[in-house]
Amino acid sequence: MGKYKVFLYENMHEEGKAILREKADISIGEKYDEDYLIGQVKEAEGIIIRANGRVTPRLMDHAPKLKVVGRHGVGVENVDIEAATEKGIWVVYTPEANSISVAEHFFGLAIMLSKMIRKGERAFREEGRWEARYQYVGNELHGKTLGILGFGRIGKTIGRIGHQGFNMKILYYDVLRFEELEKEIEAARVSLEELLAQSDFVSVNLPMLPSTKGILGAREFGLMKKTAHVINLARGPIWDEKALYKALKEGKIAGAGADVYEVEPATKDHPLLQFENFIGTPHMAAHTEEALKRMSRVAVDILRVLDGNEPIYPVNRPQRSNR
Numbered sequence: 247m248g249k250y251k252v253f254l255y256e257n258m259h260e261e262g263k264a265i266l267r268e269k270a271d272i273s274i275g276e277k278y279d280e281d282y283l284i285g286q287v288k289e290a291e292g293i294i295i296r297a298n299g300r301v302t303p304r305l306m307d308h309a310p311k312l313k314v315v316g317r318h319g320v321g322v323e324n325v326d327i328e329a330a331t332e333k334g335i336w337v338v339y340t341p342e343a344n345s346i347s348v349a350e351h352f353f354g355l356a357i358m359l360s361k362m363i364r365k366g367e368r369a370f371r372e373e374g375r376w377e378a379r380y381q382y383v384g385n386e387l388h389g390k391t392l393g394i395l396g397f398g399r400i401g402k403t404i405g406r407i408g409h410q411g412f413n414m415k416i417l418y419y420d421v422l423r424f425e426e427l428e429k430e431i432e433a434a435r436v437s438l439e440e441l442l443a444q445s446d447f448v449s450v451n452l453p454m455l456p457s458t459k460g461i462l463g464a465r466e467f468g469l470m471k472k473t474a475h476v477i478n479l480a481r482g483p484i485w486d487e488k489a490l491y492k493a494l495k496e497g498k499i500a501g502a503g504a505d506v507y508e509v510e511p512a513t514k515d516h517p518l519l520q521f522e523n524f525i526g527t528p529h530m531a532a533h534t535e536e537a538l539k540r541m542s543r544v545a546v547d548i549l550r551v552l553d554g555n556e557p558i559y560p561v562n563r564p565q566r567s568n569r
Contacts, residue, residue, distance in 0.1 A: 250552045251311070252292040255283070255299045258318055262294075262542025269549055275299075284308040292548045294318055295325065297510075297529060303329040314338060314551035316544040317561070319532060320400075321481065323454045327562050337561040338547040341399060343540035344532035348479050349403040351531035352449050353387075353411075355503035358525055359475045360385045360447075365522055385473075387412045393445030394418040395438070395461075396452035396480065397427075404449050405431050417441045442469040447477070454481040462486065467493035477503040479531045482510065487518065494521050505531040 250270040278299035287309040294316040317339040330337050361384035369378035392408040394401045397420040408414040409431035416433035419441045452458045462485035501523035518524045547557035
């Protein structure tokens with residue numbers, strides 16, 4: 247029996263590739279244009295996609311041997327789950343791989359914003375202004391109120407770190423209630439409006455759904471404290487960037503941070519980057535050596551499906567395989 251054929255939309259950590267090579271021949275894409283990708287997947291039995299590109303019904307139709315699509319990461323909005331299910335294709339992902347890395351990224355941005363680290367570093371490095379130490383007086387995270395939009399794995403990890411590391415009061419907004427964790431970290435489930443009005447820091451961790459698109463707009467930013475910071479590490483369209491721009495320009499909130507944007511890749515002339523109280527990173531929150539290794543292990547589920555076994559982390563459950 248020959249080896250399986252697995253196509254990677256882009257490169258990934260060697261650990262995952264080594265797992266694949268035990269049973270599969272792998273090829274790696276060079277661009278995300280759909281016509282190009284269609285030409286690459288005709289023999290593919292498995293596909294691994296990261297944050298770029300899409301797996302559409304049209305592409306699936308041109309991959310007649312395709313049995314499984316693996317998402318290197320958590321969000322699966324770039325894979326048509328309904329079409330995959332109808333066509334008998336499994337979709338798998340790595341839900342536990344990047345929680346720590348993304349949570350740490352949140353606190354990195356929160357500390358930079360609250361303590362004005364970038365402003366102070368820039369004044370010292372570029373202007374030699376030692377006296378900037380008197381100009382940029384920040385605030386501690388300790389004892390503040392942390393509001394978490396979306397209490398999934400990443401949101402819970404942020405909550406635990408905030409409570410245990412900074413003695414923060416934890417509020418969360420989610421369609422589900424998590425009573426055990428509420429007891430563990432003294433968290434309270436509240437409405438969106440209550441969370442925004444009470445929080446000193448807001449962490450956006452919601453999944454990208456029709457119901458969450460644009461959930462943070464002008465009205466919501468207007469509910470926040472003028473001293474509050476909001477950080478989005480989920481998906482760009484969850485907030486309205488134009489409304490955020492206006493809120494920052496008018497001083498309605500103290501600052502904001504983002505690792506995600508409405509249009510990606512974002513460019514250096516992105517309007518939000520003009521503000522000193524905005525810190526942006528290029529969708530890199532999950533990019534630690536440790537998390538990249540864990541995400542690359544989506545390869546395990548790819549091979550499980552190709553071997554005829556059920557995956558460990560399924561997104562869907564095809565009723566039958568048509569392939």
